[in-house]
Amino acid sequence: MSDSDIIATHTADAGAPPAEDRVHDKEDRLRREFVREVFDAVADGDDERARGLVAELHPADIADLIELAPGDERADLIEALAGIVDAEVFAELNEHVREDVIDEMEPQQVADLAAQLDTDDAVALIEDLEEDDQRAVLRAMEPDDRAAVEEALTFGEETAGRLMQRDLIAVPEHWNVGQVIDYLRSTEELATDFWEIFVVSPDHHPVGTCKLSTVLRSPRSMQVGDIMLKKQTLIPIDMDQEEVALKFQKYGLISAAVIDPVGRLVGMVTVDDIVHIIQEEAGEDALLLSGAGEGDINEPIGETYKSRVRWLAANLLTALVAATIISFFEESIERMAVLAALMPIVAGVGGNAGTQTLAVTVRAIATNQLTGTNHWRTVWREIRVALMNGLTIAVLIGVGVTVVLGSTPLGAVIAAAMLTNIVVAGLAGVLVPLGLERAGADPAVASSVFVTMITDSLGFLMFLGLATAAGLAG
Amino acid sequence: MSDSDIIATHTADAGAPPAEDRVHDKEDRLRREFVREVFDAVADGDDERARGLVAELHPADIADLIELAPGDERADLIEALAGIVDAEVFAELNEHVREDVIDEMEPQQVADLAAQLDTDDAVALIEDLEEDDQRAVLRAMEPDDRAAVEEALTFGEETAGRLMQRDLIAVPEHWNVGQVIDYLRSTEELATDFWEIFVVSPDHHPVGTCKLSTVLRSPRSMQVGDIMLKKQTLIPIDMDQEEVALKFQKYGLISAAVIDPVGRLVGMVTVDDIVHIIQEEAGEDALLLSGAGEGDINEPIGETYKSRVRWLAANLLTALVAATIISFFEESIERMAVLAALMPIVAGVGGNAGTQTLAVTVRAIATNQLTGTNHWRTVWREIRVALMNGLTIAVLIGVGVTVVLGSTPLGAVIAAAMLTNIVVAGLAGVLVPLGLERAGADPAVASSVFVTMITDSLGFLMFLGLATAAGLAG
Numbered sequence: 001m002s003d004s005d006i007i008a009t010h011t012a013d014a015g016a017p018p019a020e021d022r023v024h025d026k027e028d029r030l031r032r033e034f035v036r037e038v039f040d041a042v043a044d045g046d047d048e049r050a051r052g053l054v055a056e057l058h059p060a061d062i063a064d065l066i067e068l069a070p071g072d073e074r075a076d077l078i079e080a081l082a083g084i085v086d087a088e089v090f091a092e093l094n095e096h097v098r099e100d101v102i103d104e105m106e107p108q109q110v111a112d113l114a115a116q117l118d119t120d121d122a123v124a125l126i127e128d129l130e131e132d133d134q135r136a137v138l139r140a141m142e143p144d145d146r147a148a149v150e151e152a153l154t155f156g157e158e159t160a161g162r163l164m165q166r167d168l169i170a171v172p173e174h175w176n177v178g179q180v181i182d183y184l185r186s187t188e189e190l191a192t193d194f195w196e197i198f199v200v201s202p203d204h205h206p207v208g209t210c211k212l213s214t215v216l217r218s219p220r221s222m223q224v225g226d227i228m229l230k231k232q233t234l235i236p237i238d239m240d241q242e243e244v245a246l247k248f249q250k251y252g253l254i255s256a257a258v259i260d261p262v263g264r265l266v267g268m269v270t271v272d273d274i275v276h277i278i279q280e281e282a283g284e285d286a287l288l289l290s291g292a293g294e295g296d297i298n299e300p301i302g303e304t305y306k307s308r309v310r311w312l313a314a315n316l317l318t319a320l321v322a323a324t325i326i327s328f329f330e331e332s333i334e335r336m337a338v339l340a341a342l343m344p345i346v347a348g349v350g351g352n353a354g355t356q357t358l359a360v361t362v363r364a365i366a367t368n369q370l371t372g373t374n375h376w377r378t379v380w381r382e383i384r385v386a387l388m389n390g391l392t393i394a395v396l397i398g399v400g401v402t403v404v405l406g407s408t409p410l411g412a413v414i415a416a417a418m419l420t421n422i423v424v425a426g427l428a429g430v431l432v433p434l435g436l437e438r439a440g441a442d443p444a445v446a447s448s449v450f451v452t453m454i455t456d457s458l459g460f461l462m463f464l465g466l467a468t469a470a471g472l473a474g
Numbered sequence: 475m476s477d478s479d480i481i482a483t484h485t486a487d488a489g490a491p492p493a494e495d496r497v498h499d500k501e502d503r504l505r506r507e508f509v510r511e512v513f514d515a516v517a518d519g520d521d522e523r524a525r526g527l528v529a530e531l532h533p534a535d536i537a538d539l540i541e542l543a544p545g546d547e548r549a550d551l552i553e554a555l556a557g558i559v560d561a562e563v564f565a566e567l568n569e570h571v572r573e574d575v576i577d578e579m580e581p582q583q584v585a586d587l588a589a590q591l592d593t594d595d596a597v598a599l600i601e602d603l604e605e606d607d608q609r610a611v612l613r614a615m616e617p618d619d620r621a622a623v624e625e626a627l628t629f630g631e632e633t634a635g636r637l638m639q640r641d642l643i644a645v646p647e648h649w650n651v652g653q654v655i656d657y658l659r660s661t662e663e664l665a666t667d668f669w670e671i672f673v674v675s676p677d678h679h680p681v682g683t684c685k686l687s688t689v690l691r692s693p694r695s696m697q698v699g700d701i702m703l704k705k706q707t708l709i710p711i712d713m714d715q716e717e718v719a720l721k722f723q724k725y726g727l728i729s730a731a732v733i734d735p736v737g738r739l740v741g742m743v744t745v746d747d748i749v750h751i752i753q754e755e756a757g758e759d760a761l762l763l764s765g766a767g768e769g770d771i772n773e774p775i776g777e778t779y780k781s782r783v784r785w786l787a788a789n790l791l792t793a794l795v796a797a798t799i800i801s802f803f804e805e806s807i808e809r810m811a812v813l814a815a816l817m818p819i820v821a822g823v824g825g826n827a828g829t830q831t832l833a834v835t836v837r838a839i840a841t842n843q844l845t846g847t848n849h850w851r852t853v854w855r856e857i858r859v860a861l862m863n864g865l866t867i868a869v870l871i872g873v874g875v876t877v878v879l880g881s882t883p884l885g886a887v888i889a890a891a892m893l894t895n896i897v898v899a900g901l902a903g904v905l906v907p908l909g910l911e912r913a914g915a916d917p918a919v920a921s922s923v924f925v926t927m928i929t930d931s932l933g934f935l936m937f938l939g940l941a942t943a944a945g946l947a948g
Contacts, residue, residue, distance in 0.1 A: 027717060027720075027842065028717060028720060028721060028724065028842065029842045029845045030845065030847070031846075032845065032846035032847050035847045036847070058705075058724075058725060060724045060725055060726075064842075067843070067848075068845065068847045068848050070851060094843075181690055184687070184690050184691050185690075185691050185692075185693070189691070193685065193687065193728075194687055195669050195686070195687070195728065211667060212669070212686035212687060212690060213658070213667065213668055213669070213686060215690065216655055216658050216659075216686060216689065216690060217658050217659050217663070218659075219659070231532075243501060243502060246501075246502060247502060248749060249749045249750065249753060250502065250532075250534045251532060251534060252534075252746035252749075253746075254667075254669065254728065254745070254746070271728070271745050271746075271749070272726035272727075272728070272745075274749070275722060275723045275726075275745070275748070275749060275752055276723065278749055278752050278753050278756070279723060279752050279756050279841070280756075282752070282753050282754075282756035282757040283756040283757070283759065283837050283840070283841070285757065285760045286759045286760035286763055286833050286836070286837060287833050287834065287837060289760055289764070289833070290763070290826075290829040290830050290832070290833035291826065291829075291830055292829075292830040292831075292833045292834045295833060295834040295837055296834075296838075297834065297838045297843060297844060297848075297852050297855065298843075301855060301858060301859060301862075304859050305859055305862045305863065308827075308830050308859065308863055309862070309863050309866050309867070311826065311830065312823055312826055312827060312830075312863055312866075312867050312896075313866075313867065313870065315822065315823055315826045316819065316823050316867060316870060316871060319818060319819040319822045319823055320819065320874075322818055322819075322822070323815045323816055323818065323819055324815075326814060326815035326818070327812065327815040330811035330812065330814070330815065331811070333807060333808075333811040333814045334807075334808055334809075334811045335808075337804035337805070337807040337808045337814075338801065338804065339814075340800060340804070340807045340811075340813075340814035340817075341797045341798075341800040341801040341804065342797055343814075343818075344793060344796055344797065344800070344817075344818060344821065344930070344934075345790065345793040345794065345796075345797055347818065348789065348792075348793045348796070348926075348930065349786055349789055349790050349793055352764075352765065352785065352786055352789045353782075353786055355764040355765075355766075356764050356765055356766040356782050356785065356786075357766075358764070359760050359761050359763070359764035359766045359769060360761065360766045360769040360770075360771065362760070363757050363760060363761060363769055364770075364771045366757070367753070367757070368501065368502065368503045368538075369541070369568075369771060369772075370771060371503045371504065371506065371542065372505075372506035373504070373506050373509045373510070373542045374541075374542050374771075377544060378771050381771065381775060384775060385775060385778050385779055385782065388775075388779045388783070389779065389782055389783050389786055392783050392786075392787075393783070393786050393787065393790060396787065396790060397790060400794075422786075452822075456818070456822065460818075
């Protein structure tokens, strides 16, 4: 390897200054000009040029490239890059784009792709196919691969059973380090990377783990049982992937053993599969809180419509409740239309205060920070914050209305309504998600409809009610 | 190790059925009863009992326990658990709680803790101290540790320089596998885990990496230069941690070399530090979108107040804009107060539609899915979804108003206003964050104030304007 090779490798991979990297921008996204160049080459039928451009890219970048192509140009792009778009690229593809592409392929082609992947990626490849297509692909697979995938498919979606790889290194504890190293050298290379070896009892129960660095540092004569870590985090095969991800994060795991219901080692989960899940699950909350469903820009438009319109319809209902409350005060409004101009302020800022508390609470619940032990303390904390916020905003709007509209009673009424609404918003923002969680529901999904309904209705009721009671619209 | 030991280990660590684990619940949170038991023991002065209860816990669990203690009981808890609450526990503590605890400690105590940690964790421990306290702690440290920490502190917050560890294994490419193994056996154990070794040129530029599994599988006579992977992802020392995290995720990295401005290997980042960042950065969007600031339930209440009230004040201003628009139509409202009852529906549902699009767009930008190549396609996608949503909701509310209030013109007006508002909300929800991003601002921070202002103002304007123009309130 010459020096110039080395430098070329650095430039391509190092996130070097943008001027030198014509493929990626500063934030590691594919540059628009580069993408255009590839698409143009494909459109011109110059496959050779397109292949030359992408030949050196990482599979994750080729997957990005396919996602960036307009839906109707993807098939041509993939055809032009035949051989370059391999199983790894498919494993990296966004699931909706992958589904689109795979729908157009023959079962045998899909089976060939799946055969080159780890079990978990192979399962991801075919799990969303229609039942008939899935059967056809499975029939076209080798018996061994097929059995592994079929078994993985028997586990619930988003469980450890779907995530795990069956390929792993397990050794008995009476082996010595030399035997382990000889065994590793003699076995075929695994489909997957491994970072720890698992130590098992004769009936294949995990009894410890050895980091590869420990194996490397230990003399050949040392027994595995003497150098292994006995404490390990075991993942039950039916554990939800979100829980698996939290365990990896909490305990700083690189890989973990998956056990079946009787405690036998049946697979392992590695951290590279987990980082995607952490990202998805953490990002999901923002989408769920705003009712955007899965919120993937590659999702088929019909599905996006369905998930969003349902949410809007639910909000329409809560808005109707608020409208009904307002209608009780039509007489006051007719006499004093400025009430109509001011009332959305009370409802709107209250809604914002509720959403703030809601976002914090949902996040704290999702990260296991908010538990049975500290929930009352957290509620009390939110009440104090809400009081401080409420007083500040109430003074601002109260003084503003008094000065601008020249009515102290009206200023007092809007200040009182605002304070009440912000405090109630804070309470609702923490109690609604805690209540939903206790009831076994996902607090991110339904909380905000309830909280908005409360802040809207109460905002209008308090403001119009107080104004009417104070005889302002008399 | 007897069989019963093995089973005990499993039960403690395996996330076994809840009935068998008295420490953790199903979701791996500390059980309330267990936490109470520890707190009670400390309150009774029975330190022995408290220590017995937590002795077997993972440092991350002990950190959780300290976070769960009310602020005024934390000092007693930590004192009772002296020796058990070690540097690892401090590294796992929530930053606000850690700051509180460390503020009460002597500089020498903090220096002793820092000495036991990797550079990155030591930096995290003292980076938020007041300048005077920080200097005192640094003075109390050993010269070597002090130099490493001081140098890390010269890099910007949230950059690779702060994240990286200086401890790593780097070997020249002419070494053979046997030399590497002998070197590993002869060196002292590193403070940190390592999963790959880095191969460097004579002037310490990284030229490749070797996974430990590759080293283990290769014969002793093989040259490192022949088995190393030449493609590697290099992290510039000033790279933002969010970019580092995206690289780890995109390329499935376990560790990566950090290089200084002239390209020399100066440290490494490992995936266990990255999973926390992925979580934080992904979860941050929900908090930023709702104006909840950092949104940590452990944050000092004064800071929480400041970040939230600023946002509410900004929303108060946008609400005043909407109120001003309504006030133009006071005459119409006086003549037909039902307009006041209906107008929040148009504004509110429009606001929800805008928030949905906003959440999806912000997420897609943050994950590098939405780039210069596909933004127009995404805008067009959102317009179509908005049209479908708008038509559905417009028909629902239009028909509803016509039937319930018996006025077809009013039904038509609210339907038209609703359709317009939802379509504009969709447009604003995608264009505002894209515009802010292009302007170099964080789209998650300010987008929602703008979008809400647009949907509120336009909702009122369209509905009241159309109703007035149609002579409904004539």
